[in-house]
Amino acid sequence: MLCVDDDAASRTLLLRILEQRFARVLAAKDGAEGLDLFRRHGPAFVITDIQMPVMDGIAMARAIKAEAPATHIIITTSFGDAELILSAVDVGIVDYVVKPVSAERLDASLDKCLRIATLERRLRLEKVRTESILESIGDAFFALDKDWRFTYVNHRAEDHFRMRRTELLGRGFQEVWKGPQDTQQAFEEAMRSQEKRSVEQFSESLGIWHEVSIFPLDGGISVYLRDVTERKRHEDEIRFLAFYDPLTELPNRTLLKERLASAITRCKRSGQRGAVLFLDLDRFKNINDSLGHEVGDLILKEVAQRLRTTLRDSDTVARLGGDEFIILLEEFSHPENIHSITHRLLFSLAQEIALQGYSLHITCSIGISFFPTDGETVEDLLKASDTAMYFSKSKGRNTYQFYSADMNSKTLRYLEMENALRKSIQNQDFLLHFQPQVDLRTRAVIGFEALVRWRHPELGLVPPDEFIPLAEETGLILLLGDWVLESACRQARAWLDRHTTPLHVAVNLSSRQFWQGDLVDSIASGLTRSGLPAQHLELEITESMVMREADVAIGKMRELADMGVRLSIDDFGTGYSSLAALRQFPIHTLKIDKSFVREVTTNANDAAIAASIVALAHTMNLLVVAEGIEGEEQAAFLLGKGCEIGQGYLFGKPMPSHEAEVMLCGPQS
Numbered sequence: 001m002l003c004v005d006d007d008a009a010s011r012t013l014l015l016r017i018l019e020q021r022f023a024r025v026l027a028a029k030d031g032a033e034g035l036d037l038f039r040r041h042g043p044a045f046v047i048t049d050i051q052m053p054v055m056d057g058i059a060m061a062r063a064i065k066a067e068a069p070a071t072h073i074i075i076t077t078s079f080g081d082a083e084l085i086l087s088a089v090d091v092g093i094v095d096y097v098v099k100p101v102s103a104e105r106l107d108a109s110l111d112k113c114l115r116i117a118t119l120e121r122r123l124r125l126e127k128v129r130t131e132s133i134l135e136s137i138g139d140a141f142f143a144l145d146k147d148w149r150f151t152y153v154n155h156r157a158e159d160h161f162r163m164r165r166t167e168l169l170g171r172g173f174q175e176v177w178k179g180p181q182d183t184q185q186a187f188e189e190a191m192r193s194q195e196k197r198s199v200e201q202f203s204e205s206l207g208i209w210h211e212v213s214i215f216p217l218d219g220g221i222s223v224y225l226r227d228v229t230e231r232k233r234h235e236d237e238i239r240f241l242a243f244y245d246p247l248t249e250l251p252n253r254t255l256l257k258e259r260l261a262s263a264i265t266r267c268k269r270s271g272q273r274g275a276v277l278f279l280d281l282d283r284f285k286n287i288n289d290s291l292g293h294e295v296g297d298l299i300l301k302e303v304a305q306r307l308r309t310t311l312r313d314s315d316t317v318a319r320l321g322g323d324e325f326i327i328l329l330e331e332f333s334h335p336e337n338i339h340s341i342t343h344r345l346l347f348s349l350a351q352e353i354a355l356q357g358y359s360l361h362i363t364c365s366i367g368i369s370f371f372p373t374d375g376e377t378v379e380d381l382l383k384a385s386d387t388a389m390y391f392s393k394s395k396g397r398n399t400y401q402f403y404s405a406d407m408n409s410k411t412l413r414y415l416e417m418e419n420a421l422r423k424s425i426q427n428q429d430f431l432l433h434f435q436p437q438v439d440l441r442t443r444a445v446i447g448f449e450a451l452v453r454w455r456h457p458e459l460g461l462v463p464p465d466e467f468i469p470l471a472e473e474t475g476l477i478l479l480l481g482d483w484v485l486e487s488a489c490r491q492a493r494a495w496l497d498r499h500t501t502p503l504h505v506a507v508n509l510s511s512r513q514f515w516q517g518d519l520v521d522s523i524a525s526g527l528t529r530s531g532l533p534a535q536h537l538e539l540e541i542t543e544s545m546v547m548r549e550a551d552v553a554i555g556k557m558r559e560l561a562d563m564g565v566r567l568s569i570d571d572f573g574t575g576y577s578s579l580a581a582l583r584q585f586p587i588h589t590l591k592i593d594k595s596f597v598r599e600v601t602t603n604a605n606d607a608a609i610a611a612s613i614v615a616l617a618h619t620m621n622l623l624v625v626a627e628g629i630e631g632e633e634q635a636a637f638l639l640g641k642g643c644e645i646g647q648g649y650l651f652g653k654p655m656p657s658h659e660a661e662v663m664l665c666g667p668q669s
């Protein structure tokens, strides 16, 4: 504490009071001496008279405040020195005490002074703390006064503006701000309304997302710029996972549904049409199972890429999951263009995929529905194109089908049949009918063709044309085929045991049985289990079945022929024939298809075809069976052309085994 007074008595009085409260009290007799003591000792409190020689109290106070603004100064003055008091207040004194100074009044003033000092110290501490926080935070922070001038800038803000604090303080905000328009607007609103605002902005130049929080501050504003790039990236990732398939990066089901819904609305408004293509890869499961999921995934990615590049950017290609993709085509004015688009897709996918040393060929089946004609809701349209895709598969794959309303009932029937067929295979609800094959010259029965029938719980006996394709499609044919083969062999064995006729039994093989099952093994075990010698079994295969990969087929056929099994080509003439391949087939018999036999006596073409098949067979040392003979003229004609064996209603319809056995006992046999 420094006490300055030119009057010795007053000084002594003051010192006495002050020394009771302060540990150390310095005394000076005028302003100059006081200032000198102040400079040397730097006391926190000063009490001074105003009117003094050499330097008055106000001049001294001004000098002290200029050097140490935090110093607390009290003046003592005579009553009525109002002007002096006012100028002292301007200098920044804390209080004044009227002379003669009483102990109570001085105590009260000192209390006030100490309270203010404590408060100021606290404020200073608070300020330091706040500043250290503002400096240590990772966010840029700055404050602007009501005239848009910088009043505070932390070091992050320096980085942000790429300017030093000293350059920024006092400078106008508009001179340095280069942010986007809507952030600028938020600043103006906060300044005007003195209410909090916050916006998110992306800074192109820094590649950073900022959350900008603006608070009102003393007529101006304070601003935090928080770097939220990481959070944004995370949000983007979450959004990506919610709307995109991570493997192919195509839109997923959720996003597809959103886009389809808005496409439907747009098309309704514009009166144009859109299309939903449901695309399913053919036999993808086989690839996945045999080559592994890793290769499967690579294929899916490649497929996604091909679909994308085949279509326009504005078209949506989505992955529903598994090997199912959806393509959404919008507002095309010529719906017939869909043909060329679909062909392009099929072509693009059919190109070889070379992966990890494998050369793969992928095909797909596509179902197409149009909106709004085939449905006006997302669900209806997806269902319609799914149904059409299903039909496309049943048409033999690598093709496309347009949805039609009657497909729904067909699909339902198909699904019901599949379930029933599955159950029937477990329960063995099948039986064999046998159709005799006769020597055309003697009419003696020389064998039977075994034809399967399904004993359907509700529909009764179902003919094979109605369920063999389904059994093929679902793979159930492998189980069914084994059952047919073994049952036919057992029946033939039983007839051989009871009759002397040297007969054979002919069994139809389906394409899937031929190519997929362990054909040779299952035939061998069927023969062993039934005890039928191989030469009594004839296997009927079709040309189209074996022409696909003739070389491999010939290998399989040779193995069968080597076992002693007879092979015949069924439906000969109806498919694509390669005489060169036919020559190499180790076959025994050609069967003239019933479509040529039907009008063989009335249609010159059919007659010529039948005659040339017989001639061809003979040059190749093959037997010929004509099937579908219903009348004597047909039989006579074919016999006349040299055909040895006949099959058809004329000689007997397919019949249960006990009826067939009766024929073996008949006069001709």
Ligand SMILES: Nc1nc2c(ncn2[C@@H]2O[C@@H]3COP(=O)(O)O[C@H]4[C@@H](O)[C@H](n5cnc6c(=O)[nH]c(N)nc65)O[C@@H]4COP(=O)(O)O[C@H]3[C@H]2O)c(=O)[nH]1
Binding pocket: 435, 450, 451, 452, 463, 464, 465, 468, 481, 484, 507, 508, 509, 510, 540, 570, 571, 594, 627, 628, 629, 630, 647, 648, 649, 650, 654
């Ligand atoms: N209009 C007429 N038709 C006659 C005449 N004679 C025989 N048919 C019919 O012609 C079909 C001959 O069998 P497919 O050509 O091998 O044709 C068979 C065969 O491809 C297939 N199939 C039958 N059983 C089996 C089997 O066990 N396995 C396999 N994979 N396919 C079978 O189903 C097809 C149809 O068999 P089904 O309905 O039994 O029909 C039989 C038979 O009933 C005739 O004089 N006139």
